[in-house]
Amino acid sequence: MATFKFELVSPERILFSGEIVSVIIPSAEGEMTVLAGHAPLVATLKTGILLVQTSESNGKEFFVNGGLVEVNQTSTTVLAEQARFLEDVDASVLEAEILTVETRIEGAHTEEDKKRLRETLVQLREFKHVFEGRKAA
Amino acid sequence: MPSLKDLRNRIASVKATQKITKAMQMVAAAKLRRAQMAAEAARPYAERMETVLANLAGGVTGSTAPRLIAGTGADKVHLLLVLTAERGLCGAFNSSIARLARDKALALKAEGKTVKIICVGKKGYDILRRQFAAEIIEFIDLREFKQVGFANAEMIAQNVLARFNAGEFDVATLFFSRFRSVIAQIPTAQRIIPAEIPAGTQQTDAVYDYEPEEGEILETLLPRNLTVQVLRGLLENAASEQGARMSAMDSATRNAGEMIKKQTQLYNRSRQAMITKELIEIISGAEAL
DSSP: OOHHHHHHHHHHOEEEEEESEEEEEETTTEEEEEETTTEOOOBBBBBBEEEEESSSEEEEEEEEEEEEEEEEESEEEEEEEEEEGGGGHHHHHHHHHHHHHHHHHOOOOOOHHHHHHHHHHHHHHHHHHHHHHHHHH | OOOOHHHHHHHHHHHHHHHHHHHHHHHHHHHHHHHHHHHHHHHHHHHHHHHHHHHHHOOOGGGGSSHHHHOOOOOEEEEEEOOOOOOOOOOTTHHHHHHHHHHHHHHHTTTEEEEEEESSSSSHHHHHHHTTTTTTTEEEOTTOSSSSOOHHHHHHHHHHHHHHHHHHOSEEEEEEEEESSSOOOEEEEEEEEOOOEOOOOOOOOOOOEEEOHHHHHHHHHHHHHHHHHHHHHHHHHHHHHHHHHHHHHHHHHHHHHHHHHHHHHHHHHHHHHHHHHHHHHHHHHHHOO
8 A cells, every 4th residue: 555654743752753554633623534645734633543554454543632734745744732652641641631721721811712722621521531431442 | 388288178179079070060961861852852843843834834925924924013122032041050051142142132222122031041030130130021930840841831932922912022032052062052043923934945836725724723833833942942952051061060070180180299299398308307317416
């Protein structure tokens, strides 16, 4: 299968860099799958799981929270505000994140900021729910 | 001529100092490795961000461009965001950043512009306070954080952004020290508002699809870019600080070693001279009998 170059970068480090077959990205407007030869695109991310397929049978999952994705002819780059390997995520990490967002809503100055943060909060809560469901299964 | 006891004391004290500087050097070296890794790990993100931003910004010029790119249209009030260390004993690190900021502030004032300064880090604040007490509008203390991270950068960026939105300034410049190597740290001034779009980045001809709208993406991207630039400044600064401290402490250790060598030689000589003198006294006394 055709492969393309994919990079997952967080402010702290590069989490993934290499040739992959496909990637499922939790974009703000819904999940989308990027394959080789995808049309150029820039989209923002929401909180969710990013699934990288390095080959047809091998995949890797990441937790991403905010950021954006840039797809061009040759490569795809995800600039995540926050990204971790999914194995490293547990409920306490999410709890802590929810708490920081909550305190930031209280400290936000403008209505716009508050609205944006509330959206993030909803996404996080939703994700936590999904995450716990996955774990139970 | 100092007595033997004086010399002994002096040697002991220099040795004690040498031990401290040596320890500081080793601590700085260990911290440097971590700081350097953090700084280098943050570079790709900042670079990719710049490329994406350059691609996006190419599409929105003129009156529709957000203020963070286009500026307020005025050039009257300048904000200098000066990042320095919280601790001293790191050579010319703090003073070189402060000097760069001071020169810029004086040049701006000479042009009749208003200057406002935000100091991050105690050392830069201490230096700049002497001359620009009236201009410093805020001092941000990061002493309690062992390692600076995204959260710190975000806090600073939010602060700057709130001021920008309140119309407190037109142009913001970030001052920090770029980490080149252990012996070379380059004090750098970088304009962050309006965002400096790096020239020469390859603009891809491809027409991008935007999800959501182009303007909306830019709205979220630009504040984030500000945070990333501040973060980069902080991380580069952390690495530079440790590098500067390491080389400063290295030369201090070497100087102490030299001093010990000289003093020991002087001590041995005067001790030998004393013994010889006593021998002569004894021998001549015996001969006289």
